[in-house]
Structure formats: structure tokens, C-alpha cells
Amino acid sequence: MSEEEDIVLSELNDDELVEQMFDDLYDGLKEEIEEGVNILLERGWTPYDILTKALVGGMTVVGHDFRDGILFVPEVLLAANAMKGGMSILKPLLAETGAPRVGKMVIGTVKGDIHDIGKNLVSMMMEGAGFEVVDIGINNPVENYLEALETEQPDILGMSALLTTTMPYMKVVIDTLVEQGLREDYIVLVGGAPLNEEFGKAIGADAYCRDAAVAVETAKDFVSRKHNQLAG
Ligand code: B12
Helix, strand or coil: CHHHHCCCHHHCCHHHHHHHHHHHHHCCCHHHHHHHHHHHHHCCCCHHHHHHHHHHHHHHHHHHHHHCCCCCHHHHHHHHHHHHHHHHHHHHHHHCCCCCCCEEEEEEEECCCCCCHHHHHHHHHHHHCCEEEEECCCCECHHHHHHHHHHHCCCEEEEECCCCCCCCHHHHHHHHHHHCCCHHHCEEEEECCCCCHHHHHHHCCCEECCCHHHHHHHHHHHHHHHHHHHHC
């Protein structure tokens, strides 16, 4: 659309710019998203607000239209790519808070599942809050989790699943930990759009976290409780 080409992002006010970023994310325009993120940073927005209000907000719109069959996988991949462009600018800023190291987490998306945006967001927010994060990526069979736990010795194991068909795999991982007598060594946090609190309880996780902010709060809470227990 020629009308769109005339838009100068820096001339829009904050609300218009966020609105335009929703459109640009929808259209998978990575450079525009990166420009938008930089403009909001210059205007004094916090990295967290940009992440949640502009990027995650835009991805929610994409999610709805994907669900309703208006957008298809190739378009969603482009949108995801644009989102990652924006996230990569914010990542060092979120990690820069200089918070003392509060704990360590191994995180990965379960076997059969390649969704990683939410997991990456959680990793970034956790790093920003002072956690050391070891990200083992997507499509992880139980062996990968076990190996990472053994090598890294984290406080927390985080698992992500975005498909109703892959979320039961979290239970496979937890059951294996139980069988090997390792379950009590870790705080297990699970997340992903199709999960809920009930599911988290049913599979034996310590907590289900709705979003990255809740993940950070929950992680801090559990880690301090664990340390208190060890001290007491
Ligand atoms: C982007 C996307 C894709 C991209 C993924 C790109 C990428 N690099 O991640 C692509 C195009 C590859 C894709 C593929 C598919 N997708 Co898809 N996808 C999405 C979409 C639109 C957005 C997901 C997303 O990134 N959201 C934004 C992030 C920020 O949110 P989030 O992931 O929920 O994460 C937050 C929380 O859940 C939580 N969280 C997440 N993980 C964790 C982990 C821990 C430890 C904690 C504490 C918290 C936490 O914190 C995060 C940050 O706040 C969703 C729709 C939706 N509404 O979720 C569909 C969706 C998940 N996909 C769906 C489907 C069906 C598929 C495909 C099967 C499609 C197909 N026919 O091929 C494939 C499956 C491929 C596979 N094997 O995994 C369905 C799942 C339906 C279901 N009930 O199972 C959805 C719901 C769309 C729909 N309504 O139909 N998809």
C-alpha cells in the first residue's frame, strides 16, 4: 500500500506508533519493528514496557488471526522473525539491570514443539531479574533435560509447550525425574499458552506461570524459600 510507505515512524505519537508496530509485526516487517523499538527506547520507554505493550501485544493479534485461519504458518513465521528482531535489541538492556545473581535456570521447549518466542521472553526476563539462564532450545526429549540438569546444576527447571499435543510431555520429564530420585532437587516451572494452573498441579510441577513477569516473581519466591530451608 503506497499510503503505508509514506509513514515516518518517528513522527507518530506513542499510541500511533504502537498501533503501527502491531501492523508491522502482523506484516512481518523486521526492520520497521527494530526501528519502532529504538524510537520507543529513545522516548524513554522501559525495555519491559516495549516488550509487553508493543511486541507481545502485536503477537497477540497475530495469534488470534492464526487461530481463526486468517493468517497461515509462513506469515506467522515472518511475524515471529520480526518479533525476534525487536527482542534482540531489548535483550541486553533487560539483562543490564545489574541485579545480583539470584539463581540459575535451565529452560527448554519440550519434544515435538518448536515454539520458542515465549520461552525466549521468559529467559530474557529472568536474566534481567538476575538469574543465570541456560537455554537448551526447542524440541527437547527427556534426555536433553537430564543432561542439562546434571551439567548445569540449576535451581530451576523451566519447560515450555505451546501445543495441546506436546504439553503432556512435561509429565514424562517430571515422572523421569521422580523415578531417578531427582525431582526434589529442582524447582519445576511450566508455561505456555494452552497450560493452566490445574494442569501444572496434575503433572507435578511446582508452579504454572501465565507469563514472563509471573515466572520471575514465582522463581524468586521459590528460590528464596529454598535458601531459607537450607539455612534453617
Ligand atoms: C508464533 C506461532 C507459531 C510459529 C512459531 C515460531 C517460533 N519461533 O516460536 C510457527 C509458525 C512456527 C508455528 C507453528 C505451529 N503452530 Co503455532 N502458534 C504461534 C502463535 C501465533 C504465537 C505463539 C507465541 O509466540 N506467542 C507469544 C508468546 C510471548 O507467548 P507464549 O508462547 O504463550 O509465552 C508466554 C507464556 O505462555 C509464558 N511461558 C511460555 N513458555 C514458558 C515456559 C516457562 C518455564 C514459564 C515459566 C512460562 C512460559 O510466558 C511467555 C511470556 O509471557 C500461537 C498462538 C497463541 N495464541 O499462542 C500459535 C499456536 C500455539 N500454534 C498452533 C499450531 C496448531 C501450530 C502448528 C501445529 C501449525 C501447523 N499446522 O503446522 C505448528 C506446530 C509446529 C511445532 N511442531 O511446534 C496452535 C496450537 C493449538 C493447540 N491447541 O495445540 C496455536 C495456539 C494457534 C491456534 N490457535 O491455532 N506457530
